[in-house]
Amino acid sequence: MSEVLRTDRLTVSVGEFTLGPISLALERSDYLVLLGPSGCGKTTLLRSVAGFLPVGPRTIFLEGRDVSQDPPQRRRIGYVAQHADLFPHLTVAENIAFGLRYAPVPRDKRAAHVARIARLMGVDGFLSRAPDTLSGGEARRVALARSLAVRPRVLLLDEPLSMLDPNARAGMRRALAAVHEELGTATIHVTHDREEAWSMRSRVAVMHAGRIEQTGPVEVLFRRPRAMFVARFLGAGDVVPARFEQQAGQWTARVGRARLPVSEPPRAVRGHVFVRPGALRLAADDERAEAQGTVRGLADRGRWREVSVEVEGETPLTVHALEEEDRLPRPGEAVGLRVLGPVHPLIEESPSPEEVQA
Amino acid sequence: MSAPQRATWPPKAVVGGLLALHVFGVAVASVRGAISPIELFQLLLLASNVLIGVLILRRRVDLLLGGGALFLIAAHAMFGHRLAPDSLTSGAILMVSLLVLYVGVKVNVHLPARYWYAFVASYFALYGLFVVVLENAEPLFLLFLMGLAACARSLRLLAYFWVLTLSFTFCQPYAWEALFIGFFVLTALFTARGAGGARTAVVFLGVGLVLLFFVLFPVVVVVLGEDLHSLELVLRDARVRSAIWTTVKTATLSTALLVAFGVPLAYAVSRLRFRGRTLLLSFIDVPIVIPQTAAGIALVTVFGRQQFLGQLIERGLGIRFDGTLWGICLAQVFVALPFLAKSAIAAFDAVPLTLEHAARGLGAGGWGAFARVSLPLASRGIFLGAVLAWARAAGEFGAVLFLAPSPKTAPVAAYDRFNSVGVVESGPLVAVLLLFSLAMFFLLQFSARALPTVHGARGAAA
Numbered sequence: 164m165s166e167v168l169r170t171d172r173l174t175v176s177v178g179e180f181t182l183g184p185i186s187l188a189l190e191r192s193d194y195l196v197l198l199g200p201s202g203c204g205k206t207t208l209l210r211s212v213a214g215f216l217p218v219g220p221r222t223i224f225l226e227g228r229d230v231s232q233d234p235p236q237r238r239r240i241g242y243v244a245q246h247a248d249l250f251p252h253l254t255v256a257e258n259i260a261f262g263l264r265y266a267p268v269p270r271d272k273r274a275a276h277v278a279r280i281a282r283l284m285g286v287d288g289f290l291s292r293a294p295d296t297l298s299g300g301e302a303r304r305v306a307l308a309r310s311l312a313v314r315p316r317v318l319l320l321d322e323p324l325s326m327l328d329p330n331a332r333a334g335m336r337r338a339l340a341a342v343h344e345e346l347g348t349a350t351i352h353v354t355h356d357r358e359e360a361w362s363m364r365s366r367v368a369v370m371h372a373g374r375i376e377q378t379g380p381v382e383v384l385f386r387r388p389r390a391m392f393v394a395r396f397l398g399a400g401d402v403v404p405a406r407f408e409q410q411a412g413q414w415t416a417r418v419g420r421a422r423l424p425v426s427e428p429p430r431a432v433r434g435h436v437f438v439r440p441g442a443l444r445l446a447a448d449d450e451r452a453e454a455q456g457t458v459r460g461l462a463d464r465g466r467w468r469e470v471s472v473e474v475e476g477e478t479p480l481t482v483h484a485l486e487e488e489d490r491l492p493r494p495g496e497a498v499g500l501r502v503l504g505p506v507h508p509l510i511e512e513s514p515s516p517e518e519v520q521a
Numbered sequence: 522m523s524a525p526q527r528a529t530w531p532p533k534a535v536v537g538g539l540l541a542l543h544v545f546g547v548a549v550a551s552v553r554g555a556i557s558p559i560e561l562f563q564l565l566l567l568a569s570n571v572l573i574g575v576l577i578l579r580r581r582v583d584l585l586l587g588g589g590a591l592f593l594i595a596a597h598a599m600f601g602h603r604l605a606p607d608s609l610t611s612g613a614i615l616m617v618s619l620l621v622l623y624v625g626v627k628v629n630v631h632l633p634a635r636y637w638y639a640f641v642a643s644y645f646a647l648y649g650l651f652v653v654v655l656e657n658a659e660p661l662f663l664l665f666l667m668g669l670a671a672c673a674r675s676l677r678l679l680a681y682f683w684v685l686t687l688s689f690t691f692c693q694p695y696a697w698e699a700l701f702i703g704f705f706v707l708t709a710l711f712t713a714r715g716a717g718g719a720r721t722a723v724v725f726l727g728v729g730l731v732l733l734f735f736v737l738f739p740v741v742v743v744v745l746g747e748d749l750h751s752l753e754l755v756l757r758d759a760r761v762r763s764a765i766w767t768t769v770k771t772a773t774l775s776t777a778l779l780v781a782f783g784v785p786l787a788y789a790v791s792r793l794r795f796r797g798r799t800l801l802l803s804f805i806d807v808p809i810v811i812p813q814t815a816a817g818i819a820l821v822t823v824f825g826r827q828q829f830l831g832q833l834i835e836r837g838l839g840i841r842f843d844g845t846l847w848g849i850c851l852a853q854v855f856v857a858l859p860f861l862a863k864s865a866i867a868a869f870d871a872v873p874l875t876l877e878h879a880a881r882g883l884g885a886g887g888w889g890a891f892a893r894v895s896l897p898l899a900s901r902g903i904f905l906g907a908v909l910a911w912a913r914a915a916g917e918f919g920a921v922l923f924l925a926p927s928p929k930t931a932p933v934a935a936y937d938r939f940n941s942v943g944v945v946e947s948g949p950l951v952a953v954l955l956l957f958s959l960a961m962f963f964l965l966q967f968s969a970r971a972l973p974t975v976h977g978a979r980g981a982a983a
Contacts, residue, residue, distance in 0.1 A: 215878055235881040236889075242882045248875045252897045252973030261893070265884025306879075313883055 165191045166227065167349040168212070168317045173222040175211045182207045182373040189317065192347035196381070198360040199370030200396065205353040206245075208370075209319045212351075213242035225316055236265065241315030241348070245322045247302035249294035255305050256281070256290040262313035277312060283345055284308040284338050300331025304338055311342060318350040324359055336362065357397055361385065369393045387426075388437055391509045400439040401480050402509065407432050416506055419474035421454030429508040436506040440481045443500045445470065445492065452499020456480070458492045472498060589622050617667050624670040632674065640673045643683070650690060677711050698741040705737075706730050743952050744959075751949040752956075761950060764934035765957060771846055771930060772915035775853035779861045779910050784903060787865030788891065792874075805862045808855055813919025816855055820924050824851060848925035853914035861903075861910040868902025869895060901972035908965040915958060931957075 172184035182204040189195060197205050211218050214235035223231040230238050249258050259281060263273045281287040284304045294302060303323060310318060323339065324332050343350060354360055360367050361381055368378035369392070376390040388394035394402045405416040407429040416423045416436045425436065446452040456472040459479045468491065471479040492498050594615070628636050647669060651662035665686060672678040684703035692699035709730065714723050755761050790801065808816060824831045824842040835841045842848035872895045880890040896903075918932040926933060931954045938947040 213882055234886070235878070236884050236886050239884065240882065242878075244875060244879065246875065248873070248879045250876060250879070250894055250898075261880070262883030262885065265889075309879075309883065 167191050167193075167225065168351075169224045170212065171222055171224065173208075173211065173218060175207055175216055175218055177207055177216065180204065180207070180373065182211070185373075185375055187368065187375065187378070189349045189351065191349055192343070194343055194350045194352065194363065194365040195378075196360045196363050196365055196367045197351055197353045197370060198357060198367050198396075199355065201355055203370045204373040205355075205370055206321055207373075209242060209321055209351065209353055212317075213240050213319055214238050215242075239266075239313065239316050241310030241313065241318045243303075243306050243310050243318070243320050243323065245325065247294075247299075247306040249297075249302055249305055249309070251294050254291050254293060255286060255297070258294065258305055259286075259290075259308045259312050261309060266313035268312075268314065280308045280312045283342055284311070285334070298331065300327050300335055303327065303331075303335060307338070307342070311346065311348070315348060318348045320350060320352045322353055322355070324354065325356070339363075369396060371396070386439060387507055389507075389510055391435060391511055394435075394437045394509055400437050400442075402435050402437055403480060405434060405436040405506070405508075407434065407508065416508070418480070418506075419454075419456075421456075421474045421500070423454070423502055424505040426505040426507045430510065434511060435509045437509055438480055438506045439504070440469065442502065442504045442506055443472075443480060444503055445472075446499035446501045450499070450501060453502045454500040456498060456500055458494050458496045458498055460494060461491065470498075472500060474500075586623065586626050589626070590619060614663065617663050617670075620670045621666055624673050628673050636673065636676065639676060639679055640669070643669050643673070643679065646683075647686070650686070655690065677707070680707055680711075695738075695742060697745055698738060701741055701745075702734060702737055706734075740955060740959075743948065744955050747949050747952040752953055755949040755953050760929075761934065761953065764929045764931045765954075767846070767849070767928050768915050768931040771849040771853060772911050774846075775850045775857060775914040776861070776907050776911045778850065778854055779857060780903070780907055783858065783861045783906075784865055784896075787862055787903075788869050788895065791866050791869035802866075806859050808857075809859050813856065813917070814923065817852060817920035817923025820852055820855060820920060824848070824924070842924060844925050844927055846925075846928065849921050849928070849930060852920035852924045853917050856917050856920055857910040857913040860913050861906040864906025864909065865899065865903045868899035868906070871902065872898045897973055901969050904969045904972055905966070908962065908969070911965070912958065912962050915961075 166188055168187075168189040170185055170187055172186055174181065174183040174185075176182070180202075185208060187195070197208070199205050207216065210216050212223055214230075214233060218231050220231055221229050223229070225238060225240070235242075249255075250261065253261065256277060260273060260277050263276065268276050277290075278287065281290060284307055286301065286304050286308055289297070289301065294305070297305065307320070307323070320339075324335055327335060339350075339352070342348070352363060352365075364381060366378065367381045367384050369376045369384065369390075371390075371392045377384060377388065377393045384393065385397055385399040388397055388399075391402065394400065403418055405418050405423075407425065408415055408417060408422075414425045414428050416425050416429075418436065418438075423436070423438075423442075443454075454474060456474040458470060459473045460471040462469040462471070469481050470492065471481050473479045625640065628640050644666075647662060647665050651665065655661070668682055668686070669679075672682040681704065684707060685700060688696045688699040688703060706727070710723060710727055713726055714720075718726075790798065811819075821843070822828060824834070826832070826835070826841060826843050831842060840847050842851055876894050876898070877890040880894045881887075885893060915930075916932055917930075918936065921930055922933060922936075929937065935947065935951055935954055938950050
């Protein structure tokens with residue numbers, strides 16, 4: 164079986180905060196980005212998986228074996244904390260080689276192994292330097308190399324790109340991609356930054372208040388969020404209140420006086436819908452408008468312009484207007500809207516673990 | 522060129538006028554034969570400085586210097602033969618005069634007014650010191666005037682100059698000691714100020730150094746007070762050598778015992794939270810709180826030959842405490858424990874727990890994380906604690922005296938010596954003991970710099 168890590172209704176309490184229950188599974192060479200706001204329990208999840216927080220029995224499985232009661236050193240999980248936490252009394256090379264004596268690397272192959280990992284992470288240029296002479300990005304890469312050197316079964320990265328300048332960020336992102344390509348270590352990458360989650364182009368799990376709200380490929384999450392929180396947090400479209408009506412077996416959502424098609428049956432007659440900017444466009448003068456609204460604002464995004472349209476007294480919706488095609492309206496002007504795609508009903512409360520998979 | 526002149530008080534001219542008045546008075550006294558002819562000569566020298574001080578022409582420095590020098594040389598040619606016993610001395614006096622003239626012009630023209638005030642005030646002080654207080658010290662006056670000329674262009678240098686001057690006049694019996702301490706204090710203050718320290722903090726440093734004086738002065742006096750020959754004699758004394766050897770042996774053994782038990786204790790106290798932890802931390806301090814004599818009597822009460830536990834240990838292990846090396850070690854361990862334990866606890870506290878977590882995440886167990894991460898990173902603190910404990914053990918007197926007055930350790934030997942022969946005769950022995958302790962202490966302190974610290978665990982920049 165290729166499942167490397169599985170948590171089974173994992174629950175952890177730290178003071179007032181309760182994490183979980185969290186059930187997630189990671190296959191070999193999976194790369195999961197765990198995205199959520201500060202304080203949602205991302206680090207707590209990583210630390211309990213790594214073994215630094217006590218958890219209940221039969222909650223964490225590594226390669227099918229229950230490790231929930233094992234101390235960290237017996238789990239072989241590479242946990243890279245947000246701060247590099249390099250050993251200051253050792254050189255970079257000694258830091259990377261620190262765990263090799265505990266790892267399944269033969270004694271005579273250790274030097275070659277360190278060299279390979281160092282080259283992969285781009286730290287081979289300063290192997291003999293002391294940690295306090297490294298920049299933030301360099302230290303972070305050394306810490307990653309140190310964890311990778313022991314051939315962990317799972318790699319847990321806590322905010323690996325945070326607090327780096329843009330160049331160091333780009334370098335670190337390339338290094339992460341290269342390492343994953345080369346070694347294929349199953350990885351959980353924690354971040355609070357949705358741009359970062361987007362840039363990793365992988366599977367994403369969105370966390371909120373100790374729970375996972377939704378997991379799926381990053382494109383799906385951005386285009387089709389299921390939970391209210393996910394839609395709001397990712398911010399890739401508008402979340403507006405709607406009433407749902409059924410006409411001839413077809414569900415529609417009423418936003419203000421506009422009637423918009425929905426992608427799936429709603430759960431209740433009142434709720435919210437997620438409207439992607441591409442779902443609507445401004446109607447040309449000679450076109451039949453399917454909805455009417457008033458322009459509330461314009462935002463120039465460089466490559467395109469966004470027009471915020473208020474649909475008859477309701478929350479403004481955002482419509483993408485492409486510059487070369489559209490006549491740009493002025494704020495206050497009445498415009499017609501054409502519907503290009505359906506809007507998506509959202510789940511109001513946190514979804515059950517079964518509904519988490521997109 | 523010349524520094525921008527602010528309105529200063531008192532005005533330069535007034536200071537120059539004071540100088541002129543003094544010179545005039547000296548001249549009158551000299552003509553009446555009341556003072557030595559060298560004073561007359563200084564009169565000429567200072568007259569030129571007065572000229573500069575009162576009639577200063579900012580742009581005519583060369584003229585002033587040249588004119589003043591010519592004036593001096595002419596005066597010297599006329600009166601020099603009357604002032605000095607031979608032509609060599611006379612020439613030297615001329616040189617000094619020219620130097621003082623030159624420096625006076627430079628200071629007056631190029632530096633802020635306070636330099637000129639300091640220069641004039643120093644002149645008066647030197648005059649008062651060597652001509653008025655110490656009579657017939659005119660040659661010394663000339664000599665120190667030369668020093669003044671050399672130092673006049675830096676107020677800091679002038680401060681060092683005055684420490685030197687006062688050390689060798691007022692503090693004559695302790696000249697070198699005073700010089701050492703004075704230079705130490707001045708250097709500390711000046712470098713603190715130079716490194717951008719706030720004025721308040723620098724003043725506080727000065728206040729605090731007063732305390733240091735009381736510590737340092739007796740030590741420096743005793744150490745510098747003995748000549749090498751008497752020290753050598755003491756060192757050849759078999760009793761002294763055996764006392765030192767006993768001290769080294771017992772203090773080292775005590776420190777080893779303290780490290781063996783104290784480091785695990787410190788690690789546990791630093792890493793664990795348990796009921797009674799605060800109480801335990803207080804108990805560690807107990808030996809600092811109680812008088813040494815009380816500690817000694819308490820130890821005798823428990824471990825003495827007549828006591829239950831003392832007898833038990835003697836029968837069971839064959840170890841007797843009173844009057845043996847074991848007894849000395851027991852007393853030393855008792856009094857030195859806090860020094861090691863507190864340093865080691867602080868050292869372990871300074872090692873972030875996240876580093877141990879990192880080690881354990883890499884596969885190291887609890888022992889591996891301790892031995893390969895926490896212990897090396899705490900080693901400097903532990904080592905410094907061990908040095909303090911060693912010094913404390915080696916210097917312990919009260920507790921040792923009660924439990925094991927013999928074999929004699931160095932402090933006990935010094936006490937005996939003082940009781941039998943008095944303060945003067947025990948000087949060389951005390952000097953040897955002090956030198957030995959200080960040498961060990963500083964050697965160990967400085968070697969600690971080779972050990973690692975926790976700095977830089979998170980990279981230079983976040």
